[in-house]
Amino acid sequence: MANATNAEPDSEDEACPSGVVEVASDDDEVPSGLIPGTVGGAAYMNVGANGQTVDAINTIEIVTVDGKHQILYRSDLAFGYRMSPFQAMQDLAAIVALTFRLLPSISAKERQQAYLRRRRWSQLVRERTAGSVFRNPFGMGVLVGELFENAGLKGFRVGSAEVSKVHANFFINTGSSNSREMLELIDL
Numbered sequence: 001m002a003n004a005t006n007a008e009p010d011s012e013d014e015a016c017p018s019g020v021v022e023v024a025s026d027d028d029e030v031p032s033g034l035i036p037g038t039v040g041g042a043a044y045m046n047v048g049a050n051g052q053t054v055d056a057i058n059t060i061e062i063v064t065v066d067g068k069h070q071i072l073y074r075s076d077l078a079f080g081y082r083m084s085p086f087q088a089m090q091d092l093a094a095i096v097a098l099t100f101r102l103l104p105s106i107s108a109k110e111r112q113q114a115y116l117r118r119r120r121w122s123q124l125v126r127e128r129t130a131g132s133v134f135r136n137p138f139g140m141g142v143l144v145g146e147l148f149e150n151a152g153l154k155g156f157r158v159g160s161a162e163v164s165k166v167h168a169n170f171f172i173n174t175g176s177s178n179s180r181e182m183l184e185l186i187d188l
């Protein structure tokens, strides 16, 4: 699903296994997969980590509900924090392909490893979660994880759905949780 175009990526940056994406924008690189999401979901949600967004995307191919195929340039589209124009598109059937602009970067591997080290202690990389549950509130100077931790929610459960004890904006399926329990935990 992910294709690289317009530049000669080095072998590390080229590693973007299908269905898994890590994005970075400062020098248009796409290091190997650290975000456990799909490239379609990444474009739809403008997924980002470490302050970077999907600026590395070059084109987005979509199919509309009436079967039309369109190629859109990211530079013509307005993205925001976890926002994309696709969220308001009434006739979107699916994002079917992305191309990325990749440039070689000698520091990419080092930064990728540093991000991964940080993620290993600050977030959950092995448990069954869907990543952050809520967007961070804009301009309030506080993060959802901090708010929930301060509210004493870490470890709070509905059935087998649990607010993580590591990162309070990650909700874990600790065993046999189902969507009803997850939604109930989210609604509380």
Ligand SMILES: NC(=O)C1=CN([C@@H]2O[C@H](COP(=O)(O)OP(=O)(O)OC[C@H]3O[C@@H](n4cnc5c(N)ncnc54)[C@H](OP(=O)(O)O)[C@@H]3O)[C@@H](O)[C@H]2O)C=CC1
Binding pocket: 035, 036, 037, 038, 039, 040, 041, 042, 044, 045, 047, 048, 049, 093, 094, 095, 096, 130, 131, 132
């Ligand atoms: N930054 C990080 O560290 C991490 C980020 N993430 C998450 O990555 C998410 C993306 O995850 P992912 O599991 O891929 O996405 P999801 O399956 O959660 O889908 C997210 C949204 O994108 C839509 N979507 C997904 N694929 C397509 C497609 N091909 N065409 C059109 N719409 C699509 C989904 O629509 P529908 O519901 O109809 O399928 C849904 O509304 C972000 O929401 C982010 O929270 C997760 C872990 C870590």
Ligand SMILES: C=C(O[C@H]1[C@H](O)[C@@H](CO)O[C@H](OP(=O)(O)OP(=O)(O)OC[C@H]2O[C@@H](n3ccc(=O)[nH]c3=O)[C@H](O)[C@@H]2O)[C@@H]1NC(C)=O)C(=O)O
Binding pocket: 047, 048, 049, 050, 051, 122, 123, 130, 131, 132, 133, 134, 135, 136, 143, 144, 145, 146, 149, 166, 167, 168, 169
């Ligand atoms: C995981 C996702 O993306 C993540 C992305 O990986 C990280 C890193 O850039 O920054 C956002 O999380 P975040 O704002 O919680 O950042 P983190 O780096 O995880 O945590 C930042 C800080 O919050 C504080 N923190 C976090 C969790 C917690 O329970 N308690 C707490 O106090 C800690 O000080 C920690 O150092 C994205 N989430 C959103 C909703 O913007 C996702 O979207 O699914």
